[in-house]
Amino acid sequence: MKKKKPIYVETFIRNDLETVWKFSKWFSIKLPISEHLTVWEEEDYLKANHEMWILGKKFLTIDYSIYSVSTE
Secondary structure, three states: OOOOOOEEEEOOEEOOEEOEEEEOOOOEEEEOEEEEEEEEEOOOOEEEEEEEEEOOEEEEEEEEEEOOOOOO
16 A cells, blocks of 8 residues: 655744743743644554654654544
8 A cells, every 4th residue: 555645734933933832820931842743644543743842952752543433
C-alpha cells in the first residue's frame, strides 16, 4: 500500500515565538513556547507526533496512535 503524505498542523508563529499566554488573577505574560504537530494516516488508524520547545530547547515529544472504536 502506498504511504500517504502527512498532514502538517502547526500553530501560529511570529518572530520564532508562538503566541501562548499564561493568565493569572494578577497578570498575563507571553510564553516563548513553540510546537509542531504532524498527523498521518496508516492502514487502519492515524498516527501523530507532537513536539514542543521552550526558549528553543525541545522539552517534550509525544507519539500517538489513534484508533476508531465501534459503538455497537
